[in-house]
Each structure stands twice: as structure tokens, then as C-alpha cells.
Amino acid sequence: MTSKRSVIIVGAIAVILMVAANTRTWVSGTVTDAVLRGAQTDASGGTAAPALLAAALVGAAAVLATLTTGRVPRWIAAVITLVAGVVAAVAVIVVVRDPVTTLADVATTMTGHTGDRKVSADLTIWPWVALLGAVLLMLTGVLAILGARRWSGLSSRYDAPTGPKVTARSDWDMLTDGEDPTDRPDGSDTIEERHRTD
Numbered sequence: 001m002t003s004k005r006s007v008i009i010v011g012a013i014a015v016i017l018m019v020a021a022n023t024r025t026w027v028s029g030t031v032t033d034a035v036l037r038g039a040q041t042d043a044s045g046g047t048a049a050p051a052l053l054a055a056a057l058v059g060a061a062a063v064l065a066t067l068t069t070g071r072v073p074r075w076i077a078a079v080i081t082l083v084a085g086v087v088a089a090v091a092v093i094v095v096v097r098d099p100v101t102t103l104a105d106v107a108t109t110m111t112g113h114t115g116d117r118k119v120s121a122d123l124t125i126w127p128w129v130a131l132l133g134a135v136l137l138m139l140t141g142v143l144a145i146l147g148a149r150r151w152s153g154l155s156s157r158y159d160a161p162t163g164p165k166v167t168a169r170s171d172w173d174m175l176t177d178g179e180d181p182t183d184r185p186d187g188s189d190t191i192e193e194r195h196r197t198d
Contacts, residue, residue, distance in 0.1 A: 002147025004067055011063035011081070011140040017133030018056035018088060021045050021126045027099045029121035031107040043106040045130060049091040052130055059084035059137045066144045067151075074148045082141025088134035096127050 027043040065077035099121040171181035
């Protein structure tokens, strides 16, 4: 359950749920005041819980970093994933606990009117979907923290190609070091080529 495969699957599901819920209607109801006069008012996830989308994007980036970096950055990214899930969960819970205030705040933003009003509000299913995503993101962070010790980074095939370091020595350098540049199986052509280029 703490394998990379499990982490990326759970993390992907979490982010998809949170991003999908962000654009949906979370709170629906009516606001009655001198300006709106009993108007139907809705609050989307992005309006009701602005921190949700930011937490989802940070969580997605942290999950990818957890899967592809070295040991120390991996631990840091796993903790960030967990924290992003906590932030998202708190943002959702605030709306779930008091949808009336959420809808009243939306009405205030729409009209700029803050006087007396009567608000009735009902939650849709989408805050619960977002909360599920937040919980799954927290679970992703926990799984990453528990499994990161056994994971390896990216395969060496992703590294830049390297070869043995070759240091070219000219005939002059060999003469300076007391070596005979002509005393080699492949002969010596450095001096001749230098004369040709000159």
C-alpha cells in the first residue's frame, strides 16, 4: 500500500476530485434583503473555498516531487502533500459547518450590501466530494512518508550520458614531462597537424 504505484493512484484520484468539485455548486439557497429581494443565490467551490484549488495544485506538484526526487527532497515533498490535504480539508469543513454564512458572504460580494437579510442555504454533494479528495490527499502524504525510505529515484536512463574522462595531451606536453611522443603504437601526428594548420 506504500508503493509508488499506490501513492500516485491515490494522489491522482484526490487531485481529480478536488479540481472537479472546485467548479461545481456547493451551496444553494435564497438571500432576502433590500437589494436582492429573495433572489436565488449559489456558491461554487472556488467561491466558497478559494484555498481548495491552490491546495490541490500544490498537492499534485508535491506528489510528483515525492516520486521523482532524492531521499531528503522526497520526505519534504511527502510532508507538503500531507499539509496540502489538511489545508484543503479545513477549507471544506468551514463551508460544511456554516453554509449560511458562506452564502451570505457571496451575496455581500455580489451586491456590496451588508445590512439585515434572511438567508436559507443547502449544501450540495460537491463539498463532500471535495472533502473526500482532501482526505485522500492526506492519505497520499502519509503513504509517501511511510514508503519513501524504500523508494529509489528516477532510473539512471534519465541521467545525462557520461563517459570516461579523457584528457588530451599534446606532444609538447609529453616532451615537457620527459616522454618521447614518437614512442607510441599509434605514432605522433600532433606536431605535423599543427604545422599543416599553420
